[in-house]
Amino acid sequence: MFLNVRDFEEVARTRLDPVYYDYVAGGARDEVTLRANEEGFQRLSLLPRVLRGREKRELDVSLFGSRASMPVLLSPTAFHRLVHPEGELATARAAAAAGAIMIVSMASTVAVEEVAAAARAAVPDRAPALWFQLYLQPDLEFTEALVRRATEAGCTALVVTVDSPVLGLSERNKRNGFTDLPEGLRCENLRELRGGEPGSVRQIVMSPELSWEHVDWLRRHTSLPILLKGVLHPEDARLALRHGVDGLLLSNHGGRQLDSVPSTVDLLPEMVDAVGGRIPVLLDGGVRRGTDVVKALALGAAAVGVGRPVVWGLAADGERGVRRVLELLREELDHTLALCGAGSLRDLTPDLVRRTPAGRG
Ligand SMILES: Cc1cc2nc3c(=O)[nH]c(=O)nc-3n(C[C@H](O)[C@H](O)[C@H](O)COP(=O)(O)O)c2cc1C
Numbered sequence: 001m002f003l004n005v006r007d008f009e010e011v012a013r014t015r016l017d018p019v020y021y022d023y024v025a026g027g028a029r030d031e032v033t034l035r036a037n038e039e040g041f042q043r044l045s046l047l048p049r050v051l052r053g054r055e056k057r058e059l060d061v062s063l064f065g066s067r068a069s070m071p072v073l074l075s076p077t078a079f080h081r082l083v084h085p086e087g088e089l090a091t092a093r094a095a096a097a098a099g100a101i102m103i104v105s106m107a108s109t110v111a112v113e114e115v116a117a118a119a120r121a122a123v124p125d126r127a128p129a130l131w132f133q134l135y136l137q138p139d140l141e142f143t144e145a146l147v148r149r150a151t152e153a154g155c156t157a158l159v160v161t162v163d164s165p166v167l168g169l170s171e172r173n174k175r176n177g178f179t180d181l182p183e184g185l186r187c188e189n190l191r192e193l194r195g196g197e198p199g200s201v202r203q204i205v206m207s208p209e210l211s212w213e214h215v216d217w218l219r220r221h222t223s224l225p226i227l228l229k230g231v232l233h234p235e236d237a238r239l240a241l242r243h244g245v246d247g248l249l250l251s252n253h254g255g256r257q258l259d260s261v262p263s264t265v266d267l268l269p270e271m272v273d274a275v276g277g278r279i280p281v282l283l284d285g286g287v288r289r290g291t292d293v294v295k296a297l298a299l300g301a302a303a304v305g306v307g308r309p310v311v312w313g314l315a316a317d318g319e320r321g322v323r324r325v326l327e328l329l330r331e332e333l334d335h336t337l338a339l340c341g342a343g344s345l346r347d348l349t350p351d352l353v354r355r356t357p358a359g360r361g
Pocket residue numbers: 023024025037075076077078105106107133161229251252253254255256284285286287305306307308309311
């Protein structure tokens with residue numbers, strides 16, 4: 001029985017090839033940050049209000065023009081067909097049915113047009129909420145064409161990952177010899193549609209040469225909202241404001257890029273402070289429970305993302321699994337709000353969160 005997100009990880013672990021399980025579960029180097037993300041939430045306590053006379057809870061949010069049934073979105077995760085044959089198609093159907101925003105990874109194993117079509121077919125009466133995650137490529141012509149493809153497919157925001165000047169190093173992947181996708185799986189958004197050798201697939205380039213000028217370039221080439229994913233230093237948050245960025249997704253890539261960076265929830269108050277309410281700050285990393293969502297929102301996040309929980313749901317039970325993971329998080333969020341005396345997300349304020357005294361977990 002799947003009672004919580006962790007139950008999905010257990011089933012996924014038994015179903016998956018251990019090499020792919022490690023790829024998803026693992027983090028960079030000593031996995032200090034990977035562990036810190038969940039521990040960061042566990043060190044925070046909630047201090048509920050009582051007798052507030054709230055009969056029902058409102059969980060829906062509006063973010064960059066997308067309406068969502070809850071402030072929990074699907075952070076971009078690569079290679080869904082590694083864990084389930086329907087891959088991103090199943091994920092997109094589940095996200096659309098749940099009314100959740102899905103950030104499609106540039107490294108998806110199904111092309112963004114097909115992901116969007118699957119989402120639309122799942123909810124014919126409304127537009128599904130899809131955003132696109134981008135690794136800016138040094139070949140700007142290619143980047144521009146990809147942005148156009150994602151926009152034409154129906155993605156309504158761009159999430160630019162900026163924490164990957166080089167790929168993080170997972171020692172699990174190294175030990176397992178996982179260096180390439182298996183036969184038949186490719187990053188379908190990198191397939192040459194025009195130019196190049198027709199049908200060939202480019203490698204995603206992680207480029208240490210990227211700078212704020214590339215963000216300016218992107219700003220000039222799209223009218224979609226731009227969020228930066230992976231800004232951790234408050235000074236970079238202030239720079240993002242100056243470069244016309246519309247939002248931040250505070251993320252350490254689930255502990256998969258630079259190891260030893262702080263947990264995202266520990267950094268959240270500083271980042272919220274740095275942007276001073278001018279743009280929304282979203283957060284991902286270690287969100288596993290409705291209580292984690294409430295803690296992040298109370299500390300100023302506009303929404304949170306989940307990465308691994310979605311992949312565990314997909315690996316364990318395909319589209320139904322992802323749907324159940326999202327439902328569980330929604331149910332837990334609703335229940336936590338009720339127990340905190342909150343009727344809406346606006347009732348979540350920093351005074352509801354206490355840091356657990358040192359040494360007590
Ligand atoms: C298997 C896997 C693949 C990922 N692929 C991407 C990706 O393609 N692009 C990206 O920006 N982040 C990627 N991430 C990072 C997630 O977007 C997110 O930041 C992270 O998973 C959040 O932490 P959580 O897994 O603890 O929820 C990936 C994470 C995992 C676990």
